[in-house]
Amino acid sequence: MGWGDLGAFGEPSKETPNLDQMAAQGMLFLDFYTANPLCSPSRAALLTGRLPVRNGFYTTNGHARNAYTPQDIVGGIPDSELLLPELLKKAGYTNKIIGKWHLGHQPQFHPLRHGFDEWFGSPNCHFGPYNNRERPNIPVYRDWEMVGRYYEDFKIDLKTGEANLTQLYLQEALDFISKQQASQQPFFLYWAIDATHAPVYASKQFLGTSQRGLYGDAVREIDDSVGRILRHLQQLGISEDTFVFFTSDNGAALISAPKQGGSNGPFLCGKQTTFEGGMREPAIAWWPGHIPAGGVSHQLGSVMDLFSTSLSLAGLQPPSDRQIDGIDLLPVILQGQLIDRPIFYYRGDELMAVRAGLYKAHYWTWSNSWEEHSKGIDFCPGQSVAGVTTHTQEEHTHLPLLFHLGRDPGEKYPLSFASEEYQQAMERISGLVQQHKDTLVPGQPQLNVCDQAVMNWSPPGCEKLGKCLKAPESDPKKCSWPH
């Protein structure tokens, strides 16, 4: 989902009354970022509070490449990483993930081995259908074991776009919340739905209800579901005890637009890029009785802050034996403070850009290669800024491209290198980059090796369902990351 997909963020069909109301009752973040322009690394960053380059969710197979966890990926979340639910356990929290995990699907990466108590959802994206010979369909797990596969037991009709998955995930969330309320136990729910990820889907009752087509139907179903969850908290009388945050793991995938991809509003390009359209996200904090209604914040925020903020809410300290990139946003949310901190935009292990205040410096620019572009793969459809949306990897490390995101949110007008404004802003940013690089200890890259043998042939529990498949022989290879 992109920054521009909600009515509160200017989507012209304004079809998200529940999320808009959530913002009106809570705090809208206008300058909130994900940690990577792609799903897996962002989700790993959210749960560890650390940049993908630290927690291992990156590749070194090529320079500045995006990588994620398809089902032939060998790597996943290292045991050495401390995940938010692992830490929350110490404060008595019950932790549940509903939806897409995406931090590795081999047994050692299972979410219940990394702090979650319950899981209903899938380890990978809902791509498919596959033929179960070359490639198995993605399993859906309940806790430790699979309970079926997408397209087989959990239908997704690619022709009509119909699938009731969001309703299943919603019911699962409502039930979990009810159970926790009944037992008076604190909980952490990571509601990681994926209806707006291609192939986009919506339940029958939402199909055809949006001005925006199938993608809009999916947004409407998510919006409706969020509204139901919030009302459920209110009806159970625990809304004032429950902190809720809504955001997305990357910008709208413009490559899939208009049918399967959303809107990044006035921002440049989309998913896969380190332009604003790829990493600036809709974000709303909600906590009635604590967050003043109708708040708007320009705090530079990150999904990694949800790690530190959640720990703070639980009265816990973040780990002190490692670098944590997230910050505690409670002073921002509750007292309206502004904390000065930079945002780092990575592609692989390359620092592509940095934002400090309203300035953003690009050290490298790349949309995608000419080779891919000539095949119709375009992360910036209809947009072309000379020298900025480059189709070769362009290095600007000696003279970064600098934008003022207040005057130029669309990153279309680089500041003159000769201007005093450029000199002053770059002096500050150069210091931040130096400090960042000096202290950076990259993690072991997890997204380098792919092997057809590790695919979801025989997930735990498959034998009970008669759904075990025979894995081919192991044949580890470098994963191919073309962009």
Add this chain to the structure above:
Amino acid sequence: MGWGDLGAFGEPSKETPNLDQMAAQGMLFLDFYTANPLCSPSRAALLTGRLPVRNGFYTTNGHARNAYTPQDIVGGIPDSELLLPELLKKAGYTNKIIGKWHLGHQPQFHPLRHGFDEWFGSPNCHFGPYNNRERPNIPVYRDWEMVGRYYEDFKIDLKTGEANLTQLYLQEALDFISKQQASQQPFFLYWAIDATHAPVYASKQFLGTSQRGLYGDAVREIDDSVGRILRHLQQLGISEDTFVFFTSDNGAALISAPKQGGSNGPFLCGKQTTFEGGMREPAIAWWPGHIPAGGVSHQLGSVMDLFSTSLSLAGLQPPSDRQIDGIDLLPVILQGQLIDRPIFYYRGDELMAVRAGLYKAHYWTWSNSWEEHSKGIDFCPGQSVAGVTTHTQEEHTHLPLLFHLGRDPGEKYPLSFASEEYQQAMERISGLVQQHKDTLVPGQPQLNVCDQAVMNWSPPGCEKLGKCLKAPESDPKKCSWPH
């Protein structure tokens, strides 16, 4: 000002609390259009309720050219046109225009000859400073006579961007409203401020206060002024008797961005074009006690509707001896109805595009010429949609380019000519176009002839100020309209 310039419409710095509150208390129009991608024709359309091609505010000097009223224009609003204030007079209204008139500056076009009772402002844009030999500075009028000139008596500091004009125009508005309230006389105030038109300006107290630079400062001053006007109405106890509408006369001038031009949000291109960025406008209706708070409308609306709606509010009928393009929006505003009507996008006397429902068909496309583009004149900076943002005038009358603005508000993905959806939508639109063309009686074009002798050399009242200048000899020529 562009669709994307207000917080309520998704501007990422969200610096328009007063206009956003106006929307929250009233009705937000998300699909509201001006009648032309340029100022003068739009304003003529607003005041006559008629398309520029009918009321004469167009040129035939070239095909599909934008034209306006610079100070060497010979034409202006014809006597045969009936303006909103002329009609409102019959219902006892006192009518005032504050700010830019732009419907011709020769004596016969004076606003007080066309229904207004009072005027404080200028006949043309505040371009300058001029040297008073080749070209006089633009006069500022109070009612029938000039009271000074821009840059001379009404300062605009082009270096700092400082000018207190919006404050003058604000005070004038507050005083007029107070006077009308005191005399218990109904009034029509046309508050036609122009701070966001290049050269952009703001008062000292607003300079440097926006994240968006000088343009944002100007927007903030307008926002603050609107807030003051609305509070003034409330304090005088006449807010429930006063209908207020906020909108703009064309999209943000991206050619002047980022310093002097604003944002069209997710829409394509800007001022001067018939893409959405050129003609879709922010629009808010406010009338406490009558309009339900927080309303959002997808009614296809037009500035021309303000003509018909205002007449309706005053209990008057629109003239029956001519075609009126505006419709009465009161059923939309008060009862939430949706009225099916098309939107016509003109450049000169060429019908460039038509919107019906969510479909928009382009019969002609043109951003601007290669010749101009090569000189750096760009109405679509950073945007380039193959076959759509064309630099030659491209005719599509036999097979119009069709967009679905719900799925594709940015006009980036034309529908396939072969699709059933295309056939069905075009069948309907073709009928509307045929009907429109069959009944169209173009007015006498007013914007064809320019003459240096008609410039503001000696406006009425100049003798009292010692500010009369000697006009050169008459030398009428075809005006040059390059785009």
